[in-house]
Amino acid sequence: METVVSGIRPTGKVHLGNYFGAVKNFLQMQHEHHCFFFIADYHSLTTHPHPADLHASVKQVLSEYLACGLDPNVCTLYLQSDLPETAELYMFLNMNAYMGELERVSSFKDKVRTQPDNVNAGLLTYPVLMAADIILHHATKVPVGKDQEQHLEMARTFAGRFNRIYETEYFQEPHAFNYGKELVKVPGLGGKGKMSKSENENLAIFLADEDDAIHKKVMRAVTDTGSAEPNQPLSEPIQNLFDLMALVSREDTLNHFTDAHANATIRYGDLKKQLAEDMVTFVSPIRQKLQAIHKDNELLAKIAKQGAEKAHDSAAKTIREVREIIGFRKF
Ligand code: ADP
Ligand code: TRP
Secondary structure, eight states: OOEEEEEEOOSSOOBHHHIIIIIHHHHHHHHHSEEEEEEOTTGGGGGOOOHHHHHHHHHHHHHHHHHHTOOTTTSEEEEGGGOHHHHHHHHHHHTTOOHHHHHTOHHHHHHHHHOGGGOOHHHHTHHHHHHHHHHTTTOSEEEOOGGGHHHHHHHHHHHHHHHHHTTOOOSOOOEEEOSSSSOOOOBOSSSSSBOOSSSOGGGSOBTTOOHHHHHHHHHTOOOOOOOSSSSOOOOHHHHHHHHHHHHHSOHHHHHHHHHHHHTTOOOHHHHHHHHHHHHHHHHHHHHHHHHHHHHOHHHHHHHHHHHHHHHHHHHHHHHHHHHHHHTOOOO
């Protein structure tokens, strides 16, 4: 049994990219490992959310975790901000994190390009906070999507550097994990790029989406102009729709449309209609559970409290030991 940590930023709602990249793995891992799953609400402060929006998003993501099937009696489910030890470890790690290496992280470079007016220190040190989340519980496995691979590499760097500086083997190196062979990248509906809540909302399917919203978004998904020639390679937008179909549809459905494409008899309208139906079949039971859980403030409060207590036991022990290693000792 290994220790597992993963989190999702509460910047809106959970989409199918988050589900298939991360949460689906959590559901199985919780029964096989010692798991900590959290809502990364400190991380979300880099975008300066309004307090009411932050609170609403945290509540939404906690409800979504539960609706997907995370069991707070099996795993530890908590809010990052309930664990101030995270911030303390982040501060210690920051002392040995260098400008040059942080500036080279591609998610940071993307933000510099896309939001030049808000390049704050929290964004620069985002991978340090993420490393603190992970090594605070001595996790070795971190279920995340492909976009987080480089952050995991940084977490290994910071854990290894702490060990070298203090001549210890205290922290282990964490690795990104997925049950499949490779980390997952779920495409969006815009013809290119990953599904994401940060970009156009219409290109992502959320677990909270109503059936007709799902139909509308999928029917508007980008395709190509089609070809009358058989056995043509798949264009990127069509490959993306097939990739989505592979996640939510039956294998024979996918095979049917793959053959239809190869024979050049495919009608993209039919493909999208089927994909929309299969997404609705997948999403609607989760959405219904979500609606019931989201109303139950008492349940959510109880679960958050129980999670904070369990996570605190592990975090407090680490911080006690780290302080000793660093040299903050009693007289
Ligand atoms: P977003 O990218 O929408 O802002 P987060 O950054 O909060 O979402 O991601 C939370 C988790 O979901 C991470 O493990 C991330 O790797 C995963 N994830 C997000 N988008 C995708 C995607 N399109 N495909 C696969 N995994 C994804
Ligand atoms: N950075 C992750 C994301 O945006 C969320 C996250 C924060 C995380 N801390 C983590 C994921 C620790 C795994 C482990 O997707």
